[in-house]
Amino acid sequence: MDDCSDGHAGQALPVAAARERLSALVAPVTDTEVVALAQLPGRVLAEAVSSPIAVPGADNSAMDGYALRADDLAEDVRLEVIATIYAGHPFQGQVGPRQAVRIFTGAPVPEGADTVVMQEHVAVDPDGRIGFTRLPRPGDNIRPAGEDIPLGAEVMGPGTLLRAAEIGVLASIGHDRALVYRRPRVAVLATGDELVPPGQPLAPGQIHDSNSATLGAMLWRLGVEVVDLGRAGDDPQTLERLFRDAAARCDAIVTSGGVSVGDADHVMPTLKRIGELHLWKIAMRPGRPLAFGRIDRCWFFGLPGNPVSVMATFHQIVQPALQRMMGMAPRPPLTLRATLQGGLRKKPGRTEFSRGILGHGEDGRLVVASAGRQGSGILSSMIRANCFIVVPQDSGSLEDGAEVDVQPFDGFVW
Numbered sequence: 001m002d003d004c005s006d007g008h009a010g011q012a013l014p015v016a017a018a019r020e021r022l023s024a025l026v027a028p029v030t031d032t033e034v035v036a037l038a039q040l041p042g043r044v045l046a047e048a049v050s051s052p053i054a055v056p057g058a059d060n061s062a063m064d065g066y067a068l069r070a071d072d073l074a075e076d077v078r079l080e081v082i083a084t085i086y087a088g089h090p091f092q093g094q095v096g097p098r099q100a101v102r103i104f105t106g107a108p109v110p111e112g113a114d115t116v117v118m119q120e121h122v123a124v125d126p127d128g129r130i131g132f133t134r135l136p137r138p139g140d141n142i143r144p145a146g147e148d149i150p151l152g153a154e155v156m157g158p159g160t161l162l163r164a165a166e167i168g169v170l171a172s173i174g175h176d177r178a179l180v181y182r183r184p185r186v187a188v189l190a191t192g193d194e195l196v197p198p199g200q201p202l203a204p205g206q207i208h209d210s211n212s213a214t215l216g217a218m219l220w221r222l223g224v225e226v227v228d229l230g231r232a233g234d235d236p237q238t239l240e241r242l243f244r245d246a247a248a249r250c251d252a253i254v255t256s257g258g259v260s261v262g263d264a265d266h267v268m269p270t271l272k273r274i275g276e277l278h279l280w281k282i283a284m285r286p287g288r289p290l291a292f293g294r295i296d297r298c299w300f301f302g303l304p305g306n307p308v309s310v311m312a313t314f315h316q317i318v319q320p321a322l323q324r325m326m327g328m329a330p331r332p333p334l335t336l337r338a339t340l341q342g343g344l345r346k347k348p349g350r351t352e353f354s355r356g357i358l359g360h361g362e363d364g365r366l367v368v369a370s371a372g373r374q375g376s377g378i379l380s381s382m383i384r385a386n387c388f389i390v391v392p393q394d395s396g397s398l399e400d401g402a403e404v405d406v407q408p409f410d411g412f413v414w
């Protein structure tokens with residue numbers, strides 16, 4: 001059965017269309033809060049930030065050496081050293097003709113001087129005067145005021161994901177906090193009568209719930225607030241109660257399992273009954289029977305139960321939508337072209353995200369090979385893989401040597 005009887009979603013939607021539908025519906029969380037620097041990694045900036053200062057604030061030395069006047073650059077000249085300047089200790093005086101100052105990296109260049117010679121290129125006479133063993137060019141080794149950030153420059157805009165570099169720039173312009181969007185609160189629920197939490201023994205027919213752990217890790221890496229709802233059995237009443245509770249206090253719910261067409265698959269009908277179903281089934285493999293909708297103001301992502309389907313649908317569908325909720329500017333996944341080694345079996349009909357191992361061939365070109373068996377229950381192969389090989393929906397099997405798109409796991413969520 002490939003139909004969704006409410007008419008919202010008939011055939012499985014192509015991946016690009018599913019992404020478009022989600023991004024048209026899901027809006028950023030609008031609440032903001034002020035957060036201190038140490039808590040900023042992974043947060044999203046909610047305002048434009050301009051620099052109240054120039055960075056650096058003054059011309060300063062890039063080397064340990066001597067600051068002097070370019071006019072005095074000559075082989076046979078001798079300069080009198082009139083002061084020593086350390087970083088943090090500006091010199092108030094002037095450097096006149098035939099004068100130099102001893103200067104260290106980061107120290108402000110005094111008035112009159114316009115060139116720094118590194119100390120390795122200087123000979124010091126017994127009387128303390130200096131000459132050159134190698135002549136610098138005029139202006140050498142001076143970092144001009146504002147060379148990193150001019151006074152008043154806008155350094156980043158709203159929607160910027162704050163990583164180490166962004167947080168460092170905020171610090172460099174003197175900000176010890178930033179206005180950021182509130183982190184979306186995302187509930188995680190694993191469904192299935194067979195599920196037992198890790199740490200407890202298995203009875204016959206049971207399996208450990210790995211999806212909660214995988215989803216928790218991916219959501220943590222993404223930077224949302226995770227609410228772990230644990231596990232629910234395949235019972236519509238229980239699901240309804242948990243969905244309603246989560247919808248009342250979360251911005252999104254991510255479930256796994258029970259979303260296909262089996263008699264114990266109650267997630268999609270429950271969502272339809274108590275909320276809105278916007279989309280069911282995406283033409284992707286793994287991950288076809290994904291259900292997306294909302295309950296009141298809470299977005300709902302019903303992911304398939306198979307562990308690799310969870311990771312693939314999270315990467316392709318859930319993550320971009322949550323990034324949008326986080327207020328982030330869209331970041332399409334990095335896609336590279338590589339030469340396939342060894343071929344790939346595929347039937348036309350769904351875009352396939354095959355686990356691949358990407359590297360360089362002998363001629364230096366990018367090559368990719370299958371990470372092994374591609375069953376959607378084979379989670380351990382995600383450890384070996386370092387990319388998805390993206391095989392288009394209408395494509396059949398690919399031969400050895402075919403050119404393919406690959407999406408490297410970017411270290412952000414994986």
Ligand SMILES: Nc1nc2c(c(=O)[nH]1)N[C@H]1C(S)=C(S)[C@@H](COP(=O)(O)OP(=O)(O)OC[C@H]3O[C@@H](n4cnc5c(N)ncnc54)[C@H](O)[C@@H]3O)O[C@H]1N2
Nearest residue numbers: 190192208209210211257258259260265288304305306309
């Ligand atoms: N007749 C059809 N059967 C199936 C179809 C179909 O189109 N027609 N689609 C298949 C595809 S594709 C997928 S994907 C799965 C999705 O099934 P569900 O979302 O209903 O997931 P479950 O049936 O609950 O579980 C599938 C599989 O995953 C294991 N699982 C579930 N939860 C967890 C967990 N938290 N941790 C680890 N493993 C979990 C579960 O035991 C099952 O083995 O449906 C196909 N069937």
Ligand code: MOO
Nearest residue numbers: 286287288309376
């Ligand atoms: O869509 Mo499913 O994840 O192929 O087994």
Ligand SMILES: [Mg+2]
Nearest residue numbers: 258260262265
């Ligand atoms: Mg099922």
